[in-house]
Structures are given as structure tokens and as C-alpha cells.
Amino acid sequence: MSNPQQRKQMSVLDRLQRFLPQLVVAPPFLLIVFFVYGFIAWTGFISLTNSRMLPTFDFQGVQQYVRLLAMDRWNVAFHNLLIFGSLYILFAITIGCVLAVLLDQRIRAEGALRTIYLYPMAISFIVTGTAWKWILNPSLGIESYMQQLGWESFQFDWIVNRDMAIYVVVIAAVWQASGFVMALFLSALRTVDEDIIRAAHLDGASTTRIYFGIILPSLRPVFLSAFVILAHLSIKSFDLVVALTNGGPGYSSTLPANFMYEMAFRRNQIGLGAASAMMMLATVAAIIVPYLYSELRAKRHG
Amino acid sequence: MATISIEHLSKSFGSTDILKDISLDVKDGEFLVLLGASGCGKSTLLNIIAGLEPIADGEIRLDGEVVNDVHPKNRDIAMVFQSYALYPNMTVERNIAFGLEMRRISKADRKAAVLEVATMLQIEHLLARKPAQLSGGQRQRVAMGRALVRRPKIFLFDEPLSNLDAKLRGEMRTEIKILHQSLKATMVYVTHDQIEAMTLADRIAIMKDGVIQQVGTPQEIYSKPANMYVAGFVGAPPMNFVEVDLIRRDSQIGINLPAILKGKPKDYFLPLETSKQLEARENTRIILGLRPEMITHTAFTQSTSAEIECDVELLEPTGADTLCVIRLAGHPAKARVSPLLACGPGESMAFSIDTTQVCVFDADSKKLISSS
Secondary structure, three states, X not given: OHHHHHHHHHHHHHHHHHHHHHHHHHHHHHHHHHHHHHHHHHHHHHOOEOOOOOOOOOEOOOHHHHHHHHOHHHHHHHHHHHHHHHHHHHHHHHHHHHHHHHHOOOOOOHHHHHHHHHHHHHOOXXXXXXXXXXXXXXXXXXXXXXXXXXXXXXXXXXXXXXXXXXXXXXXXXXXXXXXXXHHHHHHHHHOOOHHXXXXXHHHOOOHHHHHHHHHOHHHHHHHHHHHHHXXXXXXXXXXXXXXXXXXXXXXXXXXXXXXXXXXXHHOOOHHHHHHHHHHHHHHHHHHHHHHHHHHXXXXXXX | OOOEEEEEEEEEEOOEEEEEEEEEEEOOOOEEEEEOOOOOOHHHHHHHHHXXXXXXXXXXXXXXXXXXXXXXXXXOEEEEOOXXXXXXXXXXXXXXXXXXXXXXXXXXXXXXXXXXXHHHOOOHHHOOOOHHHOOHHHHXXXXXXXXXXXXXXXXXXXXXXXXXXXHHHHHHHHHHHHHHHHHOOEEEEEEOOHHXXXXXXXXXXXXXXXXXXXXXXXXXXXXXXXXXXXXXXXXXXXXEEEEEEEEEEOOEEEEEEEEEEOOEEEEEEEEOOOOHHHHHOOOOEEEXXXXXHHEEEOOOOOOOOEEEEEEOOEEEEOOOOEEEEEEEOXXXXXXXXXXXXXXXXXXXXXXXXXXXOOEEEEOOXXXXXXXX
């Protein structure tokens, strides 16, 4: 008598079992759809209205974008992003790569050195920014120190120099990220078959030649990963600038993220802020989408 | 002309001695195989010959010239690695040509040399590919091509076939042998596979724990193993060992071989060929080494060999032969018989033992006392 009932219970359990993965994945999926993609869409919508202090539904087309592109403040910020992004990526990868190659020579105290190089990544951008602000402050840091040592004519005042302030941001950001890039490269270098290096030695290649001709070219995926990570980090850079220069002198060292914050939350220009946010999203997408595309395509072929 | 001469070579990593006082000579044009289980130091020895590992003690000479401190690239040596060690970012063509490129050989000459080697190895259709697009066997050929193209004095092989499947391994083995016969170059080949060693080698050097146990032709190693380790390592299935007392009965020196017949223990007297070494050890404990083929079916064998009858516990057919597992002196032993003459498991069967071929080892030192 209990058999059919039992079977029915089993089948409910079975059905639950079958849908368990979907049930577990659904809440985070919905949250992501709403809070990430939903708000992207919302921001996109706001950027097409003339919202100021509060969102309005006063649709006015691409007017905000036209305003945005005409603003010197935005153009400075975007120009800064190009300078900052390219130098930051270039130097972080170069320095990280060189450090990794040097550490790869099986030296003593490698563990300690690796931690030292990697440590900056563990510090928040606010701390990095504040520390470098003091170090580079002409009346507190390097400049005054060198002058006290007797080098009276020494000058290093980039942080208060309108034309050079963005390069100060580059220095601090590179300091923070190179260790991370090094760790990325070092782990990849460790997976290189030692026999390849031996074979190259027998073939008569010098160590430099082995690195530049064989090992580094085979690390192309790591270069790509490092590039993508650093690129999106640079586009969303915000707190480092706030702590280091606060965008100054004037607005000479602002980045788009600082511009967006300024407009959306301090100057009651939500529509304009949203438009700048969409511009940043487009920049990130321009980098990430081809990357994802090539990754997925490679997987499908492999 | 290329000879290798190693004298009193020692090497240690930290406090572990990897190689202990190795002395070895390789003649010009010889195919020497370093055979041993993993961790015996054979690969380290090969790397030392290549110059990839520094030496702690001893001397290594190529063509009579001491090369202890000569850089690998100046030793005129090529090496084929177990992992093939192809340069992943280069095409097959550049992989093969890389050594020539480093030696500043002109582009046209490089191209010609690569093509010649590729044709020889039948990989000319793969030249434009990257290593990742090749199968294991093809990578192996590229690795060989990279070694061949430079026409070095000495070739070193570090277990080059161990990543291939059994069939391909057999084919490549033959090709390497043909290659050696046509190039007449000096080759040193490291392997843990005793069949590879037996089939390829002019001479085999068997190593264990950083010490060379025996150097000899495959036949010498097989029929006159210097000690029980060598005897057990070479030959498949391995040699059977029986620990017994050496005795004399009716003025004939021999042993009592304990076997089992119809479930009951039964001793058989096995006469051995008299020799001075054996006579000196009368009434001492020895270990008798019997290869499976020395214990075989009684039909068609000479009447001089000793005969025993015992229970067969298990049969292992291998196709050409069937292996009968019998029990000698309390331990399982294998006999190689014709599949047509093998009886069923559990039955008893008569075997003839060819006592003229047996090896006798000292029970303490495990060294060979005598063999015929």
C-alpha cells in the first residue's frame, strides 16, 4: 500500500534534485542581472535625460554627450586616461616582467623578495596615494631631502606641476601594480619546461636570447591577461587620484572616474555624470570584448 | 671521431650523493645505453656529459680533451629530451634550424639542412606547424631532427621514447637503430626500459644508486649478470632466484631444489657444473638464478639436463610462450614452456632445467660466483 506513495515522494525529491543547480544559481544570477546590468541600463537611460540633482524622465537625446565632449574638464580627464593608461600598463608590465625574470634565476631569499614585491598590491590605493603624496611633496619629501643633503638646485615638484601631475599618478600606480604583474609572470615562468632551457643552451643560445627568443614569446597569454587586468584597473582608477593629487593642481590630473564622481555626486549633474560613466563603459568594453571573444573562440577550437 | 671518457666522477645535490665515483669509457661510434630505475643518477650523468650540470669531482674528456668547464654549446653535443623540449613559439622549421641560427649559418644553408633532415625523418610536410599542433610521435621526430641537423660529434638521448605508446615506441626504436648504423656517431642513451636497452645497445651500463653495477654487451649482461640486481633488472619476466645450500652428493656438486608435487614438498637434486669457485663454497648458502627459459617442458630437450616434476599454480599465456608459475624453495618461480605442452593450473608437470646456463650468486654479497 505504501509503495505508490513512496514512489510519488521519491519523484518529488528527484525533481528537486534535478532543479537544484538552477535553484542555487538563480538568486545570485538575478541579483547580478538587476544590480549590474539593470543599473547599467538605468545609467544609460539617465544619460539621455536632462537629470540634474535628481533623476528625471525628461528625455533629451544625446544632449548630455554633446555637452560632455565640449567640456575641457572632460577632455583633460580623458587625455589623462590615455597617458596614464598607456604608461601604467607599459611600465607595470615591463618592470613586473624584468623582476620576474630576475627572480626566476633561483636566487636565495626568493620567497622573501617575492613577498616584498607583491606587498604593495595588498595596500589600499588611499594609503599608496597618501604615502606617495608625502614622498613627492616638494617641501616634505624627496626634493627637500636632497636639498638638505646639499644638492640645492635639486627639483622634483611634479606633484604640484600642472603638466606633470598625471605622471605622479603613474609612478604610484606602477609601484603598486608591478609586484602583482611580477607574480603573474613568475608563476608562468615556473611552468616553462626546464628542458627547453637546456635544449636552448645546447643549441648555443645565450640566456638573454633564451628569454627574449623563446620563453617570453611563449608567455603571450600572460601578457594578454596582464594587459586586460591593468587596462580595466586604469580605466576605473579613482581613489589613487583622490588621495594623491585630488585631481589637482586645478583639474589637471583628474581621470574620467573622478570627473564622473564630481559631476554626479557633487555638482548635481547626474545626467552628465551618467554620460561620462557610459563613455568609460564603452572604453572598457572596447578592450574586454575582443579579449573575451578571442578567449572563447580559442576554447571552441581547442 | 668522438670518444667520451669519464673518470672518478662524483656529484651530489646537498647531502645526497647522486653519482659515486663513476668511471666509464664510450668508444667512437658506440651506442652506449645507461640503464637503471628512476633516481639512479643516469639522467644526471647524461646532463653532466652535456655540460648542463657542473661536476663536483672527477674528470670528463671528449676526444681526450678535459671538458669539465667547457660550455655545453662548445662541446658539439646534441641531446634529445624526454619531454622533447621543443620551442613552443617557433615553427617546426625554426625549431630545427635554431641551433644553426645560433651558430650563424646562412639562411640558405639552414633551409637546405633542415629540408634534408626533415626528409630523412619524414616530417617535411610539418615544417610550417607549431609544436602544439603535432602529435607525440611527430614532436619526437622534430626533437630528433633538431639534434641531427647540427651533425654533432655526440648524440645524447634522455628517455626519448618513454612518452610514446607501445607501438610507436617500437617503430622509433628501430629508426634510432637504423640512424645509428647510418651515421656511425657516438650515442649515449638513457632509459629505464630494459628491452630498449637490449635492442639498441652496443654496450649497456647498468646503474643503481649512483653506482655503475656492470658494463657489457647486452648478451654479457643477460647471461653473466655481475650481481643479483642486474640479473633481476634485465630480462622479462625476471630471473627466478632460489636460496639453497651448495652440497656434494656422490662426488657431484649440486643443490637440493625444494619443489611441490601433488601438494607435498619434494626435493630434487640438481647437479651443477663443477668449477673451482663452486668447490670453494661447498656447504655454504648460495642463490641460484634461473631464467624462465631455463625451466622448460621436457620434450625435445637434451637428456643431460635435470628433470623435476612439480605442481603448476598458475598459467600466464603470452602468445609465443606460456609462463607456468611453480613453487621453488617456497617462492613462486616462472617457467617458460610451449603453449602446446603447458598443462592446466593445479596439475603437475615435468620440467627440464638447463643447469649449464644457471647463475650462482653469493647469498651475502649478492655477487655472481659463477655462470656457465
